[in-house]
Amino acid sequence: MNKNIQLVKGTHDIYGDEIKKFNFIIEKFYSVTEKFNFHQVQTPIIEHQDLFTRSVGEHTDIVSKEMYSFTDKGDSTICLRPEATSSIARLVASEYQSGSMRISTHGPMFRRERPQKGRYRQFHQINLENMGEKSPYLDFEIILIANNLLNELGIDNKHFKLILNSLGSQEDQKNYSKILIDYLTQYKSKLSETSLSRLEKNPLRILDSKDEQDKEILKNAPFISENLSQESTHYFNQLKELLENNGIDFTIDHKLVRGLDYYTDTAFEFQTNEDKRQNAILAGGRYDKLISLISTRDIPGIGWAAGVERLMSLVQVKNQKEDKFKVLFAVQNEQFLHNSKILNQIYNLDCIHEVKINKNIKKIFTYADKNNFDFILLIGEEEESKNKIILKNLNTKEQKIFDQSEIKLLNEIR
Numbered sequence: 001m002n003k004n005i006q007l008v009k010g011t012h013d014i015y016g017d018e019i020k021k022f023n024f025i026i027e028k029f030y031s032v033t034e035k036f037n038f039h040q041v042q043t044p045i046i047e048h049q050d051l052f053t054r055s056v057g058e059h060t061d062i063v064s065k066e067m068y069s070f071t072d073k074g075d076s077t078i079c080l081r082p083e084a085t086s087s088i089a090r091l092v093a094s095e096y097q098s099g100s101m102r103i104s105t106h107g108p109m110f111r112r113e114r115p116q117k118g119r120y121r122q123f124h125q126i127n128l129e130n131m132g133e134k135s136p137y138l139d140f141e142i143i144l145i146a147n148n149l150l151n152e153l154g155i156d157n158k159h160f161k162l163i164l165n166s167l168g169s170q171e172d173q174k175n176y177s178k179i180l181i182d183y184l185t186q187y188k189s190k191l192s193e194t195s196l197s198r199l200e201k202n203p204l205r206i207l208d209s210k211d212e213q214d215k216e217i218l219k220n221a222p223f224i225s226e227n228l229s230q231e232s233t234h235y236f237n238q239l240k241e242l243l244e245n246n247g248i249d250f251t252i253d254h255k256l257v258r259g260l261d262y263y264t265d266t267a268f269e270f271q272t273n274e275d276k277r278q279n280a281i282l283a284g285g286r287y288d289k290l291i292s293l294i295s296t297r298d299i300p301g302i303g304w305a306a307g308v309e310r311l312m313s314l315v316q317v318k319n320q321k322e323d324k325f326k327v328l329f330a331v332q333n334e335q336f337l338h339n340s341k342i343l344n345q346i347y348n349l350d351c352i353h354e355v356k357i358n359k360n361i362k363k364i365f366t367y368a369d370k371n372n373f374d375f376i377l378l379i380g381e382e383e384e385s386k387n388k389i390i391l392k393n394l395n396t397k398e399q400k401i402f403d404q405s406e407i408k409l410l411n412e413i414r
Helices: 017-034 049-057 061-066 085-095 136-152 170-185 193-201 203-208 212-218 230-245 290-294 308-312 334-339 342-347 361-370 381-386 404-413
Strands: 046-048 069-071 077-080 101-110 122-131 160-166 264-272 280-286 301-307 326-331 352-357 375-379 388-393 399-403
Touching (some): 017 122, 017 136, 046 085, 049 061, 049 085, 049 290, 085 290, 122 308, 136 160, 136 264, 136 301, 160 230, 170 193, 170 203, 193 203, 203 212, 334 352, 342 352, 342 404, 361 375, 381 388
Parallel strands (some): 326 352
Antiparallel strands (some): 046 077, 069 077
């Protein structure tokens, strides 16, 4: 038996510089979205499996292949949430009264997919959802916020692009599915195994197939945009006009369908060219019938999600100076801490501090330098006997000696 327990495959620890990036992204997300009057919520990590079977779609890869599910002691089929929008929809179905519910959230999601760079089986997402009302302006606004966030994160818009499509209404999708099936049926013998299984169950998903043979077949496939109702076409044109008038560039991709069954009308992705295997960094769309799939209510909505780990690979966080100075309080004799009341004085300083016990002065200074401390407060054996303390400024290299009772003066030294 291996005594060294390892990480579960597809998971990772976040620490050091990576946790700084993680926190930077989360903080920017909430600061940007709060300006648009979005409010944070948190939903459970575990949900009834039926929530995702009915919303995401039982024939999607997420539900049929990737979901972590189990039967609990009460014989309920429970799963770890693979995405957050369905959980938010459940919340809104229960709590919605009128107007818009403007919701932001973040947290861990779980999918048993093939681990690769920037993609894990436990991963974190930031989600923005606006449920309760429908208009081209709200679609524009949700895309604008995403654009603003990427800029705030320092991801230059020269390095990402907005991809846009309209999936039309549910009725449009039904009509288009028949047209697409008719077209693809003549190529059944050449379709990949995955696309063949989707042909009857979920033909729109074939449009985002990664199989090269499928891509070749789809080059001449009819576009959904050519088969939209007049109402859906007008709605999409209004959105494009808002984006153009506000300086947000976009490219139309007629094959963009997203991976979840609940999307209608607007679908979009922000993509980067830095990694062709995973070029989507933020994506979403409108889902007006989602809540009706999981409840008796009919409430429209639009939103997006972004993988935090994916964003972490793109952002650079500068080592900014802390607002509060950092003090390493070092003693050579541990017993001194037991007999002295100096710890309370240290704790009351307006600073970031750490207590270090080590007889080796050189190791104390090495540790302080490695961890970016501004000051060392040192009490060695000699200082202990004389009731003194050494203050070493690690930035200026200045050193002072003063009485231990005067330690509070450090607040004025910086």
